[in-house]
Amino acid sequence: MAASCVRGVCRGRRVRWSFAVRSAPLSVSVRAPLHSPPAAADSLLSSLHRRGVLKECFPEGAAQHELPRLLESGPQTVYCGFDPTADSLHAGNLLAIIGLLHFRSAGHNVLAVIGGATAQIGDPSGKLKERERLTADTAETNGRSIAESLWRIFTHHELLFCPEPARLGTAAVLNNAGWYRDWRAVDFLSEMGRHFRMGTLLSRHSVQARLRSAEGMSLSEFSYQLFQAYDFYHLHLRHGCRVQLGGSDQLGNLMTGHDFIHKMTGDEVYGLTVPLVTTSMGDKLGKTAGNAVWLNRDKTSPFELYQYFLRLPDTTVESYLKLFTFLPLAEVEKVMEQQRQDPGKRTAHKRLAAEVTKLVHGKEGLESAKRCTNALYNSSTEALEQMDDAELKELFREAPFQEFFLEPGTTVLDACRRAEAIPEGPRGYRMITDGGVWFNHQRASNPEQVMVPGQHILSNGLSLIRVGKKNFYILKWLSL
Secondary structure, three states, X not given: OOOOOEEEEEOOEEEEEOOOOOOOOOOOOOOOXXXXXXXXXXXXXXXXXXXXXXXXXXXXXXXXXXXXXXXXXXXXXXXXXXXXXXXXXXXXXXXXXXXXXXXXXXXXXXXXXXXXXXXXXXXXXXXXXXOOOOOHHHHHHHHHHHHHHHHHHHHHHHHHHOXXXXXXXXXXXXXXXXXXXXXXXXXXXXXXXXXXXXXXXXXXXXXXXXXXXXXXXXXXXXXXXXXXXXXXXXXXXHHOEEEEEEEHHHHHHHHHHHHHHHHHHOOOOEEEEEXXXXXXOOOEXXXXXXXXXXXXXXXXXXXXXXHHHHOOOHHHHHHHHHXXXXXXXXXXXXXXXXXXXXXXHOHHHHHHHHHHHHHHHHHHHHHHHHHHHHHHHOOOHHHHXXXXXXXXXXXXXXXXXXXXXXXXXXXXXXXXXXXXXOOOOHHHHHHHHOOXXXXXXXXXXXXXXXXXXXXXXXXXXXXXXXXXXXXXXXXXXXXX
């Protein structure tokens, strides 16, 4: 059964979008290192290899001969899967999305597959214990949110990063729940299960690691690679898909899909992996590791995303410019030379943060991130006045946000007490007189001073109170 899709238009092409979910990270079975294609052709693969976007290729030798010829022969279809185990993707998934966008920019068609069905089984790759069971309702809800996020990023890429959008391939977001809905378990095992060999499945690194663990491995987890292999097979039959892209911990599952399709059809298909995104300490980025930088604004604001990339160590910024931006390599080298000449300006970090934020959140998101940066770190009153309520709440997530009617004669002391920013009585009064209270980045040392528009109250009707170094309170003043 084909997945049901919501149709949209992207760059004048018909773009198929369906809602539900699939997985990006999978197994760890490092096989052939990716070899650069022949120097005679500056192909897409060699370009991605130089950027560091590609890590491995399966089957061995394909990156040198068969796959480059296939990609140069005409538009191909490439897919990558994403798990809806949360309601947002994170920075660890972003590199796989960027990989798809590179293929689309080269004129190839891309499929982002959300695992509404397979997420309920649970991918064991890289996990020390079995995932918590995901209900069908949760998978559907999360999948809708992730589909919207993928749509947003695809659109930003097309509008902001593609000088020749007419050369783009098509894009679709599908849900594998659509093609499993009419399968019965007995029929699936009878028709498809007989084509998988237990010895091969047991040899996968992800399986071996779990079998050696204290918890072991459940049958549902063990079956995950069968379903991912069938996904590839289904997409090959319905969409002519011959290339699967995934994280480097997915290679074992890519190999299973390759073997299954070859047995069923005799066709040659290919698997490409992108490197896992890790912290400076070598930890994998993601929700399980507890260090996720989310791609949805309600979980990680544009300002927080911008700051994450802005604060990367100097030793990683060049590689991240190659991985996470679409800047030509010559432009990357130019930016790095500017950084080397004046490291204090952090030119490379700012360019990286801007490019990533613009891709994920668009121009408006980047402008918001810069406003928040100026407001917080440059003590810019002008930036504060340009911010709306939502931006202030994003910037000061832990700060109480309250609305009050502005009564005539309201003093600094009145405002602080309404906000519960200071204690009652003489101690709170002294905190103001001692210079411990700030309004809109300006020290307010007179408790009896009547609130002055333009000083204590910004033109957008807001007051940002800071007590001490880190305690913020936001007041929204309503006219009587």
